[in-house]
Amino acid sequence: MEAWLQGIFADTPVLTVPWSIDYFSVIAGVLTGALFACDRKLDIIGTVVCGLITGYGGGVLRDTLMQGTGVYFTSHPDLIVNCILICAFVFYFRGIFKHLEATVFLADALSVGLFALAGASKAVAFEQGMVLSVIMGGITAVGGGAIRDICVGEVPGVFQRSNYYAVAGLGGAAVYVVLARFGCPLALAGIACVLAVVALRYWSVYFDWRTTSEADLTPRIARGLHRVGEVLSGLFLHGGDSERLQRHAGARIARGASRDDEARKGSSGGSDAANSDWPANMR
Amino acid sequence: MEAWLQGIFADTPVLTVPWSIDYFSVIAGVLTGALFACDRKLDIIGTVVCGLITGYGGGVLRDTLMQGTGVYFTSHPDLIVNCILICAFVFYFRGIFKHLEATVFLADALSVGLFALAGASKAVAFEQGMVLSVIMGGITAVGGGAIRDICVGEVPGVFQRSNYYAVAGLGGAAVYVVLARFGCPLALAGIACVLAVVALRYWSVYFDWRTTSEADLTPRIARGLHRVGEVLSGLFLHGGDSERLQRHAGARIARGASRDDEARKGSSGGSDAANSDWPANMR
Amino acid sequence: MEAWLQGIFADTPVLTVPWSIDYFSVIAGVLTGALFACDRKLDIIGTVVCGLITGYGGGVLRDTLMQGTGVYFTSHPDLIVNCILICAFVFYFRGIFKHLEATVFLADALSVGLFALAGASKAVAFEQGMVLSVIMGGITAVGGGAIRDICVGEVPGVFQRSNYYAVAGLGGAAVYVVLARFGCPLALAGIACVLAVVALRYWSVYFDWRTTSEADLTPRIARGLHRVGEVLSGLFLHGGDSERLQRHAGARIARGASRDDEARKGSSGGSDAANSDWPANMR
Secondary structure, X not given: OHHHHHHHOOOOOOOOOOHHHHHHHHHHHHHHHHHHHHHOOOOHHHHHHHHXXXXXXXXXXXXXXXXXXXXXXXXXXXXXXXXXXXXXXXHHOHHHXXXXXXXXHHHHHHHHHHHHHHHHHHHHHOOOHHHHHHHHHHHHHHXXXXXXXXXXXXXXXXXXXXXXXXXXXXXXXXXXXXXHHOOOOHHHHHHHHHHHHHHHHHHHHHOOOEOXXXXXXXXXXXXXXXXXXXXXXXXXXXXXXXXXXXXXXXXXXHHHHHOOHHHHHHOOHHHHHHHOOOOHHHO | OHHHHHHHOOOOOOOOOOHHHHHHXXXXXXXXXXXXXXXOOOOHHHHHHHHHHHHHHHHHHHHXXXXXXXXXXXXXXXXXXXXXXXXXXXXXXXXXXXXXXXXXXXXXXXXXXXXXXXXXXXXXXXXXXXXXXXXXXXXXXXXXXXXXXXXXXXXXXXXXXXXXXXXXXXXXXXXXXXXXXXXXXXXXXXXXXXXXXXXXHHHHHHOOOEOOOOOOOHHHHHHHHHHHHHHHHHHHOOOOOHHHHHHXXXXXXXXXXXXXXXXHHHOOHHHHHHHOOOOHHHO | XXXXXXXXXXXXXXXXXXXXXXXXXXXXXXXXHHHHHHHOOOOHHHHHHHHHHHHHHHHHHHHHHOOOOOOHHHHOHHHHHHHXXXXXXXXXXXHHHOOOHHHHHHHHHHHHHHHHHHHHHHHHHOOOHXXXXXXXXXXXXXXXXXXXXXXXXXXXXXXXXXXXXHHHHHHHHHHHXXXXXXXXXXXXXXXXXXHXXXXXXXHHHHOOXXXXXXXXXXXXXXXXXXXXXXXXXXXXXXXXXXXXXHHHHHHHHHHHHHOOHHHHHHOOHHHHHHHOOOOHHHO
């Protein structure tokens, strides 16, 4: 197995994926970008540009941030020609893709995984450290789609409550970087990266895992801190007053039972704090 | 003529346009950008930034993609000062430009042509190959305007159904790259490039040539394929049944005559396919 | 004082601020970006990206324009980790920052000042000339916030009628560049830069100084030019006709008294010109 992989992936300290895999990921990205542009009623120029941005944008962003390491976009002109032809094909034959949603979803997930791998492996090859390598993987994976969304005046989908997408890209990049750091053969690490991204992407849609757009833990923490303070003050200040301590405990249990979780979440920690010293019989 | 051109344009393997031409194109771009900003009620900072983005954005994008070849923006500080002064002038005296629409249109067309030339000739000089050279010409020509549109939250005009703009820029760049490739003196190729852009831009407005935002050839192709199949099946399977073949042909002619072209375009290939085997007398 | 400053700031021809100051400015920028993202209901990915863009975007833009001088973002991975943790903290404990508006405002003003200093001093160190140094200071100061606004589909605040923000950044950068040019110790120039930005920012809010979004001086200038012409023509053409000259003068005074300033501003210079030769008694 290992020998077979070595046959496919060059056995160098730097992971070199076959050009066909790079080409596949760019083409899948270009395809989704062109379909996106068709949905927004852009013209042929807009479709080609959106396609190229989706396919190459993340890599260009990575190469701009990693100044002086070469730009992937300009190093493969033949791929650009193919991408433009694909965009034109999508523009004129969009009807074909209406019935290929599942295929496009799979191609997109694979492409995000391969982009994450391309970003992370280039950063690892240029010895950017683990943190930057994971970030470069994430940027390469979803940067193209984000720039495309910005170009048509929308808030990037990856910035909003949604199924895992950037999370999948970052997760895959992290898998690659950690495995590469601990001496795993780069070919295996790369396969694990792509599998992780595809699995995360499919699971997140299947189980409807979503990022959340609102999360304010302040009231919960405030209430928690208040209770710690309450218990501590009960122990130290009213150490001998066992009756009062029991009243406190009883009140807390009663309160926990009568209020449902949602309502408690909404109430501020402050009002909780103000109430908690009232005698239990007044509640 | 050739000698006179050699006097204007330096006789090197790299096309060196006089600085005054570069300056003119940037200033024309800055002017249109500043007028655009005034229309959107931006303040003086927004006007200056929009002007500079329109004038320099395409070049910065090209220089970012062609890593390590120098950035035009930072190499001519005196031009930047002039551009800022022009933006301020437009901001405070916008009333003057209300009556200069035709002049601004000409300046803009010339500037797009000169930008396309600047982008293509720089890419040719750095031996980026024909494909990238044309793309760099197009990016330099319309990239600034596109970035400006994105910056004020609009979908770039060049992405939408409109008169030729990006098409003109790409066409001019292609003219330059092809002529340069086939040994034409670079000065002549440059003039042809600018003329091509200006001509395409004016013609597209004069004849109202527009890019299209919707084009789905799938039904047409499906119908075409179906007919090919029909004819083939007629030939091979019902080879001897000449009456049936004639019925088919007659039905097709009658159908073509009774339906107007638009209605046929709208109908899906599928329904066509479903109908086409009915006996002719049932239609 | 000077000696004490030399202890803090390295005594080199290039201003080297302590890393803690750079870190503070990035972290303050990241903080404001993350709070901005929470207001727009972005998810954790969007919050982290908006934070990083606000903190690093201006610097990345500067480093892209100053090709080949290194990218600050990729040179301090430990700072990125801290920034991501801060964004996550803001995301989950946004409630805390509701009562810290004045502190956030101060941190933001300080951060803009320090960004302006970082941009201007890097450009000065790479000998980009005074014009570019001021522009780089301004770009570094407010570029991050502008890119963040663009990323969520809004017109950047600095492009619109608002309290001084870009003006403050540019002003501070200009103070630094001018002081550095005239041989002032770089440490002192840096402090003056930051103080200038913070002072301009606070004053602009305190005195409600705002940039204006509309300013068309054309009618005013046209009227002014017309009057100059009127006086000149009175002097040269009707030199001996003292009665007519006095009528002109009287009419102008009467007109000035009867019309209020606002109305005069609205009328075009043209109508003024048409009226001004009527006999005074017909008015």
